[in-house]
Amino acid sequence: LAKTTQPISMDSYEGQEVNITCSHNNIATNDYITWYQQFPSQGPRFIIQGYKTKVTNEVASLFIPADRKSSTLSLPRVSLSDTAVYYCLVGDAGFQKLVFGTGTRLLVSP
Amino acid sequence: EPEVTQTPSHQVTQMGQEVILRCVPISNHLYFYWYRQILGQKVEFLVSFYNNEISEKSEIFDDQFSVERPDGSNFTLKIRSTKLEDSAMYFCASSGRTGRGDTQYFGPGTRLTVL
Numbered sequence: 001l002a003k004t005t006q007p008i009s010m011d012s013y014e015g016q017e018v019n020i021t022c023s024h025n026n027i028a029t030n031d032y033i034t035w036y037q038q039f040p041s042q043g044p045r046f047i048i049q050g051y052k053t054k055v056t057n058e059v060a061s062l063f064i065p066a067d068r069k070s071s072t073l074s075l076p077r078v079s080l081s082d083t084a085v086y087y088c089l090v091g092d093a094g095f096q097k098l099v100f101g102t103g104t105r106l107l108v109s110p
Numbered sequence: 111e112p113e114v115t116q117t118p119s120h121q122v123t124q125m126g127q128e129v130i131l132r133c134v135p136i137s138n139h140l141y142f143y144w145y146r147q148i149l150g151q152k153v154e155f156l157v158s159f160y161n162n163e164i165s166e167k168s169e170i171f172d173d174q175f176s177v178e179r180p181d182g183s184n185f186t187l188k189i190r191s192t193k194l195e196d197s198a199m200y201f202c203a204s205s206g207r208t209g210r211g212d213t214q215y216f217g218p219g220t221r222l223t224v225l
Contacts, residue, residue, distance in 0.1 A: 036216075038153075041219070042218060042219065043201045043203075043218050046214075096166075097143070097155035098143075098155065099155065100152050100153040102152060
């Protein structure tokens with residue numbers, strides 16, 4: 001499973017766009033990139049998944065450059081309720097164990 | 111929207127007692143997992159389960175742990191003789207397709223407190 005590196009923490013204000021970048025230099029051809037969000041004492045919540053280029057859903061966008069060695073989760077116009085830990089995971093997640101790192105702790109202030 | 115459910119939300123037990131944590135995965139999913147998270151630490155993989163047998167297990171998943179799919183809807187994690195260090199949030203997850211790039215969906219968790 002590819003190792004990922006992401007910032008330990010980030011701060012933002014309500015209404016701003018937040019971009020969290022994850023490095024995964026050893027990503028394999030079969031690997032997908034998946035982002036989860038976790039609030040305290042709750043289960044990880046799936047946000048978005050992609051393989052290449054750009055993926056967008058109602059919650060976020062995921063940008064993946066051509067070499068796939070990094071990815072950026074973009075959260076448009078964050079609110080206080082987006083304060084959470086965000087995890088970047090790389091792997092063939094359909095039937096492999098997920099290996100969580102420490103994630104990025106995002107704090108959104110008024 | 112379909113979701114993974116878990117019961118109970120909180121379980122308190124005495125050291126040495128057996129506990130069973132229950133999960134109802136998303137109905138058409140084929141792969142099932144248990145993870146745990148000790149307070150303040152990372153989410154850790156315990157076990158994956160497919161076609162009525164364990165696919166993979168971690169070092170944490172020793173002989174004290176077992177999993178079962180007793181019927182077509184439930185997926186359980188049993189800890190035979192709980193230890194203080196088993197206190198954690200336990201999350202069940204499930205995923206669907208047999209192809210690549212599928213997504214694991216997590217339940218809300220069961221908080222296990224061992225006294």
